[in-house]
Amino acid sequence: MSTPQNRRILLIDDMPSIHEDFRKILCPSVVTRTALDSFEGALFGDTPAIRSDGFELDSAHQGEEGLAKLSAALQADLPYAMAFVDMRMPPNWDGVQTIEQLWRVDPRLQVVICTAFSDHAWDEALARLDVRDRLLILKKPFDAIEVRQLSHSLTAKWNMTQQAVAQFSRLEEAVRERTAEITRSNEMLQAEIAERKHLQSQLVQQEKLASIGQLAAGVAHEINNPIAYIYSNFGTLEGYLAKLFEMLAAYENAERYVGALDVAAQLRTLREQLELEFLKSDIRELMGESKQGIARVRQIVQHLKDFSRVDSAGEWQWANLHQSIDSTLNLVASEIERKADVIKAYGEIPEIECLPSQINQVVMNLLVNAAHAMGEKRGRITLRTGVDSGPQGEQVWLEVTDNGSGIPEETLKRIFEPFFTTKPVNQGAGLGLSVSHGIVQKHRGRLDVDSVVGQGTTFRVTLPVHHLAPPVEGKPVLAPSSPR
Numbered sequence: 001m002s003t004p005q006n007r008r009i010l011l012i013d014d015m016p017s018i019h020e021d022f023r024k025i026l027c028p029s030v031v032t033r034t035a036l037d038s039f040e041g042a043l044f045g046d047t048p049a050i051r052s053d054g055f056e057l058d059s060a061h062q063g064e065e066g067l068a069k070l071s072a073a074l075q076a077d078l079p080y081a082m083a084f085v086d087m088r089m090p091p092n093w094d095g096v097q098t099i100e101q102l103w104r105v106d107p108r109l110q111v112v113i114c115t116a117f118s119d120h121a122w123d124e125a126l127a128r129l130d131v132r133d134r135l136l137i138l139k140k141p142f143d144a145i146e147v148r149q150l151s152h153s154l155t156a157k158w159n160m161t162q163q164a165v166a167q168f169s170r171l172e173e174a175v176r177e178r179t180a181e182i183t184r185s186n187e188m189l190q191a192e193i194a195e196r197k198h199l200q201s202q203l204v205q206q207e208k209l210a211s212i213g214q215l216a217a218g219v220a221h222e223i224n225n226p227i228a229y230i231y232s233n234f235g236t237l238e239g240y241l242a243k244l245f246e247m248l249a250a251y252e253n254a255e256r257y258v259g260a261l262d263v264a265a266q267l268r269t270l271r272e273q274l275e276l277e278f279l280k281s282d283i284r285e286l287m288g289e290s291k292q293g294i295a296r297v298r299q300i301v302q303h304l305k306d307f308s309r310v311d312s313a314g315e316w317q318w319a320n321l322h323q324s325i326d327s328t329l330n331l332v333a334s335e336i337e338r339k340a341d342v343i344k345a346y347g348e349i350p351e352i353e354c355l356p357s358q359i360n361q362v363v364m365n366l367l368v369n370a371a372h373a374m375g376e377k378r379g380r381i382t383l384r385t386g387v388d389s390g391p392q393g394e395q396v397w398l399e400v401t402d403n404g405s406g407i408p409e410e411t412l413k414r415i416f417e418p419f420f421t422t423k424p425v426n427q428g429a430g431l432g433l434s435v436s437h438g439i440v441q442k443h444r445g446r447l448d449v450d451s452v453v454g455q456g457t458t459f460r461v462t463l464p465v466h467h468l469a470p471p472v473e474g475k476p477v478l479a480p481s482s483p484r
Contacts, residue, residue, distance in 0.1 A: 006081045006162070007055045007155050008073070012066035012098060013086040013114065019059045022084065025144045026055045026151055055151060062089055063098030071105055080109060081158035082151065084138070087115035099129055108161065109134070110154040116140035199438075223301050231294050238287060245280060316467045319356040321396060322346055325383060328363045336371045340379040340402070347386040349396045353467040354443055362436040362447075366400040366459050369433070373404030373457060394465045395445075399458055406453035415449065443467070 011022050058073075058080070060066035066083070073079055083102060087095035095113050102109055111134060129135060136150065252271075329342065336342060352359075370381045384399040407415065416437045440447040443463050451457040 005155070005159050006079065008058070008078065008080045009055050009151060009155070010058050010060065010066060010069060010073075010080045010083040012060045012063060012083060012089070014061050014089040015086070016061075018086070018114075019061075022057060022147065025147045026057055055155070063093030063095075063101065066098060067101045067105065070102055070109070074106060079106060081155040082110035082112065084112050084114055084147075087113055096128060099135070103129075103134070107134075108158065110158050112136045112138050112150055112154070114138045114140060114142065223297070227294065227298055227301065231298065234287075234291060234294060238291075241283065241287065248276075248280070316353055316355060318351045318353055319359070320351050321349060321359070321385060321398060321463075324356060324360050325363055325385075325398070328360050328367060332364060332367055332371075335368060336381065339371045339374045340381045343380060343382045345382060345384045347384070349385050349387050350394070350465055352396050352463055352465050354463065355439075358439045358442070359463070362439050362461060363398070363400075365433065365436045366461070369459075370400055370402035370404065370457070373402050373406075375405055379403050388462070395462050396465060397460060397462045399460045401456065401458040403456040406455055407449070407451040407457055408453055412449065412451055416447075 009026065011019060013019065058069055060069050063085075066085070070080060070083075085095045085098050085102075089095070089098070093101070095115070099111050099113070102111065113135065115137070116139070136154070138146065138150065325344075329336070367381070373379075380403050382399075382401040384401070386397055388395045388397060415433050417434065437447045440461055440463070444467075445461065445463040448460045448462075449457065450460070
């Protein structure tokens with residue numbers, strides 16, 4: 001559908017005859033106004049707009065009146081396409097002043113200066129108006145054909161300019177929409193790249209964990225065999241020593257019945273030289289300590305097997321979260337014991353259906369991070385567990401709370417990002433929390449964090465008791481909770 005053409009013209013001239021001439025030239029088909037129209041003009045001092053099939057002509061006799069009509073037309077959203085302005089209109093504004101005022105209100109207006117004076121300083125007027133391509137000069141007496149040509153050309157120019165502006169605006173809008181679409185596509189691409197990197201990092205970490213688990217299981221199996229017969233032999237040795245001590249006690253009791261004084265003296269001397277009483281007590285202590293050490297090694301091996309859970313082969317199974325925590329604590333004891341005391345506040349919780357080795361990995365990451373958060377002073381790590389009811393039914397939760405340095409808010413927003421770390425180079429890859437979050441998501445759980453700088457940090461793992469269905473793999477989407 002074509003856009004309506006603007007053929008509205010404003011004539012500003014102080015001579016009524018000029019207005020009549022313009023009406024005859026631009027609106028020849030308009031009938032003579034009725035007596036009522038003439039009376040209205042005389043009464044209100046206003047000349048109604050003259051319309052024809054081609055142009056719509058409005059009249060003003062001074063610059064101020066023309067400016068008022070131009071402003072009113074703009075407010076009514078009926079702008080003028082062009083204006084004919086007389087050069088000299090005493091006693092008020094001349095043509096240059098009038099054009100300056102008109103262009104301040106509507107810079108789009110095309111203007112024709114009408115003048116009968118050839119000696120006017122045009123160079124000065126044109127420089128003052130900064131005319132560019134909006135101003136033409138029409139000398140009086142003017143030719144009707146010239147007036148019509150100027151009117152057709154300048155109104156057409158005004159309309160084409162507006163169409164070009166509208167087209168340019170549409171083009172700009174299309175460019176903005178396309179740019180926004182490209183930006184969105186780029187953001188989606190960057191998000192997908194980040195997601196792929198995250199999944200890749202998780203896969204690498206899980207493969208490392210699986211390799212370590214297999215190695216740990218192999219080592220545990222190899223250690224278990226000698227430990228088994230050492231422990232068995234140690235029990236037999238304890239029995240033998242008990243019998244030897246019994247026999248030795250009998251010999252000691254028989255010393256006083258030895259008749260030969262020299263033999264009795266030799267036995268007493270030998271007993272003193274060998275420190276027999278010390279040997280008997282020390283052997284018992286050594287045997288007890290050695291037995292405890294062997295039991296400790298067996299316990300470590302068992303915890304190593306519990307932590308790796310290689311035999312599960314990635315199958316979901318029921319596991320005791322407390323056992324997982326204790327096994328993991330045993331493995332990272334050397335890392336934690338020199339930095340913090342561990343306080344257990346376990347609640348009554350059921351077993352959960354999970355991938356035990358992966359849950360153990362989460363617990364280990366949280367414990368090691370808590371230990372690293374301690375400053376120079378010895379700290380405290382508190383482990384709490386409990387049960388809640390959630391949308392998926394019964395849920396078990398674990399909290400790891402430290403009283404370390406805390407996490408600044410700007411860092412808190414990024415701690416689950418892959419490869420983000422505040423640790424020095426070669427002291428952390430920035431994957432621990434990211435992988436832990438991915439594991440928790442895989443279990444359809446939540447990993448939340450609450451931290452206050454200078455007071456400490458709490459990580460809370462929430463896991464459903466029942467594994468319902470395979471989770472949808474994806475990028476972690478979790479905002480840290482508000483600081484306490």
